[in-house]
Amino acid sequence: MNSEITGIIFQVLLVLTLSYPLGYYIAKVYKGEKTFLDFLSPLENKLFKLCKIDSNEQMNWRHFLVVLLTVNLFLFFWGMILLVIQGILPLNPDGNIGQNVSQAFNSSISFIANCNLQHYSGESGATYFTQIFVVMLFQFLAAATGMAAFAAVLKGMAAKTTKSLGNFWVYLVKSVTRILLPLSLIVGILLVIGGVPMTFEGKQTFTTMEGRTQTVSQGPVAAIAAIKQIGTNGGGFYGANSAHPLENPSYFTNIVECVSIILLPMALIWAIGFYLRKKKFAFSIFGVMLFAYLFTVFVSVNQEMKGNPRIDKMGISQSSGSMEGKETRLGSAATAFWAMTTTATSNGSVNGMHDSTTPISEMLMMLNMQTNCWFGGVGVGFMNYYIFIIIAVFLSGLMVGRTPEFMGKKIEAKEMKIAIIIALLHPFMILCGTAISSYLANSNPELASQWLANPSFHGLSEMLYEFTSSSANNGSGLEGLGDNTNFWNISTGLVIIITRYLPIIGQIAIVGLLASKKYIPQSAGTLQTDTSTFSLMTFVVILIIAALAFFPSLTLGPIAEYLTL
Amino acid sequence: MKNFLISIKITIAFCVILFIGYVLVLWGVAKIATPNSGNAKVLKLNNKIVGVENIGQKFTSKKYFWSRPSYIDYNGESSGGSNKGTTNPKYLKDVSLRIDSFLISHPYLDRKELPSEMVTASGSGLDPHISIQSANIQIKRISQARGVKQEDIKKIVDSLIETPIIGVPVINVLKLNIALDEKYKVNNQQ
Numbered sequence: 001m002n003s004e005i006t007g008i009i010f011q012v013l014l015v016l017t018l019s020y021p022l023g024y025y026i027a028k029v030y031k032g033e034k035t036f037l038d039f040l041s042p043l044e045n046k047l048f049k050l051c052k053i054d055s056n057e058q059m060n061w062r063h064f065l066v067v068l069l070t071v072n073l074f075l076f077f078w079g080m081i082l083l084v085i086q087g088i089l090p091l092n093p094d095g096n097i098g099q100n101v102s103q104a105f106n107s108s109i110s111f112i113a114n115c116n117l118q119h120y121s122g123e124s125g126a127t128y129f130t131q132i133f134v135v136m137l138f139q140f141l142a143a144a145t146g147m148a149a150f151a152a153v154l155k156g157m158a159a160k161t162t163k164s165l166g167n168f169w170v171y172l173v174k175s176v177t178r179i180l181l182p183l184s185l186i187v188g189i190l191l192v193i194g195g196v197p198m199t200f201e202g203k204q205t206f207t208t209m210e211g212r213t214q215t216v217s218q219g220p221v222a223a224i225a226a227i228k229q230i231g232t233n234g235g236g237f238y239g240a241n242s243a244h245p246l247e248n249p250s251y252f253t254n255i256v257e258c259v260s261i262i263l264l265p266m267a268l269i270w271a272i273g274f275y276l277r278k279k280k281f282a283f284s285i286f287g288v289m290l291f292a293y294l295f296t297v298f299v300s301v302n303q304e305m306k307g308n309p310r311i312d313k314m315g316i317s318q319s320s321g322s323m324e325g326k327e328t329r330l331g332s333a334a335t336a337f338w339a340m341t342t343t344a345t346s347n348g349s350v351n352g353m354h355d356s357t358t359p360i361s362e363m364l365m366m367l368n369m370q371t372n373c374w375f376g377g378v379g380v381g382f383m384n385y386y387i388f389i390i391i392a393v394f395l396s397g398l399m400v401g402r403t404p405e406f407m408g409k410k411i412e413a414k415e416m417k418i419a420i421i422i423a424l425l426h427p428f429m430i431l432c433g434t435a436i437s438s439y440l441a442n443s444n445p446e447l448a449s450q451w452l453a454n455p456s457f458h459g460l461s462e463m464l465y466e467f468t469s470s471s472a473n474n475g476s477g478l479e480g481l482g483d484n485t486n487f488w489n490i491s492t493g494l495v496i497i498i499t500r501y502l503p504i505i506g507q508i509a510i511v512g513l514l515a516s517k518k519y520i521p522q523s524a525g526t527l528q529t530d531t532s533t534f535s536l537m538t539f540v541v542i543l544i545i546a547a548l549a550f551f552p553s554l555t556l557g558p559i560a561e562y563l564t565l
Numbered sequence: 566m567k568n569f570l571i572s573i574k575i576t577i578a579f580c581v582i583l584f585i586g587y588v589l590v591l592w593g594v595a596k597i598a599t600p601n602s603g604n605a606k607v608l609k610l611n612n613k614i615v616g617v618e619n620i621g622q623k624f625t626s627k628k629y630f631w632s633r634p635s636y637i638d639y640n641g642e643s644s645g646g647s648n649k650g651t652t653n654p655k656y657l658k659d660v661s662l663r664i665d666s667f668l669i670s671h672p673y674l675d676r677k678e679l680p681s682e683m684v685t686a687s688g689s690g691l692d693p694h695i696s697i698q699s700a701n702i703q704i705k706r707i708s709q710a711r712g713v714k715q716e717d718i719k720k721i722v723d724s725l726i727e728t729p730i731i732g733v734p735v736i737n738v739l740k741l742n743i744a745l746d747e748k749y750k751v752n753n754q755q
Contacts (some may be wrong), residue, residue: 009730047582051574067568076570123613123643132588133580140583144643169571179588188591192603198595199603202729203642206614208622209742215643216617218605221586222595236693240644243688246605251732287711307681308651316679320696320733324656324685325646328633328694331733335688351647352688387718405589480648550687561652 004333015259023270026335027177030151040177061512064152065505067168072112078107079134087564092127093202106489113500114146114377116348116475123217123239135235136224144229146379149504153383154275157407158512160519180231180561187260188226194253197246217325221247229260232377234475235350243327243352254330258338265375281530288535297340300361309565312408325353336361343534345367346377348475355478363558366465369472371546377413377473383507390419392538396527405526409514422506426471427549429495433467453480461557470495541546543559573594583742610746616739621693629711629742630703637690647686660684671706673687697726711749
């Protein structure tokens with residue numbers, strides 16, 4: 001068999017094997033049960049004491065949200081200020097200057113929201129100081145915020161009737177010390193051994209064999225490359241992200257990094273089963289997600305390995321597939337696999353340029369982000385899926401004439417309203433943003449030529465992709481888009497804020513409302529939510545709400561481009 | 566307000582924890598466990614640094630193996646691809662011009678033998694590798710330019726093929742050219 005295909009199958013099997021025990025461990029961490037990392041407890045307790053946190057305090061859903069939003073607000077200012085003044089801060093051997101205000105606004109919001117859209121290039125737009133104390137710090141804390149919300153959802157679902165969703169600070173700290181930090185350390189060490197730089201010395205300059213001068217940027221790359229993958233963040237050290245031969249030097253590091261993208265999102269689904277003692281429920285969710293994800297992988301790998309038909313017509317050999325924007329050591333199959341993995345999980349790191357992939361792959365990337373719940377970002381992926389479960393329960397209830405119940409709780413008008421608003425927010429933000437930007441580009445050809453790297457259908461795809469990626473908190477881009485302008489910095493920044501925090505607020509609210517309701521024991525009349533019929537139902541709901549909303553715009557973009565190939 | 570104060574404290578605490586427990590640990594591992602103490606690995610020729618192993622360089626001389634086209638002209642201070650779409654007419658014209666000029670430099674070559682990666686720009690613009698096929702098609706040109714046997718160059722190429730257990734076999738262009746210059750020192754200095 002082709003060694004590239006073997007590589008993909010190996011990676012899928014590896015991550016499936018690793019995610020299951022990890023899910024078991026995560027469930028224990030959030031339940032507060034004994035684990036082998038308990039020797040960290042004294043350190044954590046000291047931290048609580050130092051920060052005057054009462055770790056036994058129980059929070060209801062409103063209190064929980066207030067705390068979550070406060071810390072995020074503070075971090076936003078922290079990031080913005082440091083990015084603007086980075087030029088005068090230490091750890092800046094290359095002498096890079098501060099970001100301007102609109103760029104710093106966009107960067108700060110995008111890192112704290114787990115989006116990691118980057119309108120700057122790491123080589124010149126950030127210093128080692130901000131790479132560590134803004135980018136890397138936020139990559140830990142944003143991921144931990146999502147996971148803390150996830151832990152609250154689990155707690156709310158597990159209890160019969162409760163007002164408490166747990167303690168945000170405890171979840172936040174434990175997500176870092178017990179899950180993100182150990183995993184990132186392992187991945188980081190593997191990357192360092194694999195040849196990823198980890199240094200505080202500045203650029204290296206030398207004369208090449210043909211007598212040209214070449215300067216090579218380096219820095220604490222491994223530290224960022226590890227957590228950016230583990231925490232579904234995606235923001236790389238270098239502008240070219242993991243396509244850069246120092247951030248991802250070999251097929252081995254590529255396996256480590258690509259598996260790290262989807263390891264935690266998969267493990268968190270297993271954790272639901274262990275936490276709630278409802279393995280079948282977790283299994284049915286996992287099944288739907290895995291099916292959708294592998295379907296996109298299958299199609300995209302196929303498309304990229306076949307290559308670009310227009311280049312075929314030029315009569316040269318395309319045995320390695322569509323190679324524009326791809327790296328030789330990774331090959332077209334691994335790049336397609338990564339592209340699907342990074343968009344399904346809201347990670348957003350890339351190991352090849354998405355702008356130059358074939359149109360069908362491009363469409364699948366957007367579709368993955370538009371549904372935004374095939375595993376999804378750490379913590380929030382399941383929470384997005386949860387919204388669709390609520391809607392599916394309601395619809396199924398109506399179809400068979402029963403009161404809709406989920407996990408022993410009645411779903412009523414208030415929860416449904418929130419669920420629908422959250423479900424429709426995503427297409428609303430993406431489509432409105434794209435409509436406004438295409439209107440501007442269309443009425444001003446100068447603006448269009450400044451923004452878009454490609455004409456016609458592909459130009460529309462670039463704008464649609466940018467808003468999709470912002471709204472899905474993904475952070476990858478069709479990088480041909482000239483996006484470091486006030487319009488793009490501010491518009492995508494606003495989209496990121498709205499689509500990160502409103503869904504979290506809505507999802508926590510639904511869980512909080514349901515948790516405080518009276519528990520209804522299961523009876524013969526209860527709708528089963530762990531069957532394959534119900535899984536199919538949820539899948540159809542997702543397809544109708546999320547995917548169909550986007551088909552008209554996808555038709556004008558990638559599908560039209562495909563048809564003109 | 567109470568939460569705001571906690572936020573400030575916990576942010577600073579995490580800065581310390583992550584810097585000591587993560588960044589410094591990785592930095593220490595890199596210092597000890599890697600041959601180049603965490604820096605990008607450099608390659609030398611005649612005791613002079615001529616490049617970084619994993620960063621591609623531009624080669625135009627007929628005596629050397631050529632790297633892939635780069636949209637950023639192998640500038641190691643930045644990185645990125647062309648970001649041109651599959652149907653972009655300007656891009657397709659660029660590719661077609663690259664094919665023509667490659668074939669002019671390699672007149673013995675049949676169009677069908679030219680792999681697409683030699684005429685398409687890489688994702689990072691710094692791709693240090695080419696495929697084995699891409700190296701093989703350049704051997705004849707180099708042997709003519711250097712006046713040496715094709716078989717000898719072929720031997721160098723074969724000895725530098727990197728085949729991972731899983732993944733794609735590749736050749737590092739810089740290593741290849743260093744090996745060439747090392748073997749044919751006299752020729753090169755003339």
